Amino acid sequence: MSSAQETPAKRQKLQQVIGTHNGTFHCDEALAVFLLRRTNKYRDADLRRTRDPAILDTCDIVVDVGAVYDESKQRFDHHQRGFTEVFGHGFDTKLSSAGLVYKHFGKEVIANTTQLPADDPKIETLWLKLYREFIEAIDAIDNGISQYPNELKPKYRSRTDLSSRVGALNPAWNQPTDPQTIDSQFAKASSLAGEEFIGRLNYYANAWLPARDILITSVANSKENIDPTGKIILFEQFLPWKEHLFELEADPSSKISPGEAIYVVYPDETAGNWRVQAVPASSESFESRKALPEKWCGLRDDELSSVSGIPGCIFIHASGFIGGNKTKEGALQIARTALEL
Known part of the structure; x- marks a missing residue:
């Protein structure tokens, strides 16, 4: 069948679809969806928010729902019993859907955003830096991992972290909770989390990383002169x-x-x-x-x-x-x- 004869249904199937759960949302899947939309494959993907397995099975990639972690099937959930995946490279915090997506797609996101070649060693440096400074806390908060393992009582509470700000975008108990409203708020949450990630990436790529190059050059010049x-x-x-x-x-x-x-x-x-x-x-x-x-x-x-x-x-x-x-x-x-x- 020629392209002129393709039906609307067949053309629609060509668009990738990201699946995640409906209802109350969290920072990890909000960021995961944003990151996927910075990849080549899922850049223009549609989004389905549901817990219906039949609908999720029609999605090209599923995050934070479905009780399966299998890269070959593009399934990235972390709630299932026995899930212990960590980022590696010295990090031992259990991953959330944000960490899972970042682990598998983060280098591509960084390359696409910075316009660095995919094999540039700076990609690896930025990938590890962003996990340590940005993603790991989201993983830990979503998985209920205390920042104070010795259970010291903090002197004050802080609710200005990204996970808290994303959570605050959920409708309150006495506000409308119809799917359209929550989906609209999820879009705001994904944009909030993603814009903050991109801002941090731009800083590390354009300010933090150049300082490393200057340091290396300065050490060599100082030894010589x-x-x-x-x-x-x-x-x-x-x-x-x-x-x-x-x-x-x-x-x-x-x-x-x-x-x-x-x-x-x-x-x-x-x-x-x-x-x-x-x-x-x-x-x-x-x-x-x-x-x-x-x-x-x-x-x-x-x-x-x-x-x-x-x-x-x-x-x-x-x-x-x-x-x-x-x-x-x-x-x-x-x-x-x-x-x-």
Whole structure:
């Protein structure tokens, strides 16, 4: 039969259909549906919200309902007994439908959104970053996994997380709950969750990830021009460096040796001065690998310059984790002298 002779029913079957449950919705399937619509196959898919198995069986992909997880059948539910799937790569939180869809389709979503080639190694970096910073919490909340496994009582309640905001879009107990109203609210929820995901992805792709590239280049340049031991890293511009440094130090394929960097020097964001900062002992630590000399701590301006013998000093923090100088050369001298003391 030619395309001109195709019936409306046959043409309609060519459109992919996503299935999920009706009634009260949650953040995980709202996001899962949005993510699927960022893939090539399901970009223009229709949506069926139902718990009727016969209708779900007509769908091309089903998420968060149906009691089946089988990639080959495009079924992605997590409620069934015995389901223990996790994301892997060091993550052990049980997946929700958001995590399942992201695990199987996330790299394609990232590639389509960033326009990076599918085989670009940055895709893998962003895929893992977005799971850690965005998806895992949705998985945990939907599966009832406490953020405080030792059951410490929080000092306050927060209902501003994405899962709570999506949940609040459900009709209240005394509002209309007809299917059309709930489906309309689900569309808002899917858009809310998806827009937040895309916003986070754009930040990590366009701001967070470029900082990693600059750090790698700066480490190499600093070893060549500033300090061959790698203990001092010079940045010619301010950038978020701590997380990247520790992740790259832990990566066996990286050329950055664990524990090697002691001080970083970079321009102050606002004053036109320069900063020298001690690298912390770990990514979450307030302790430094080697704090700036104690005899400098808490001193400022001329007194600090006199005690240190370095012109142009501005301050050294009382804890010795950071200091300032009016020039790049002065900040580098603070770092070099501190290494010797």
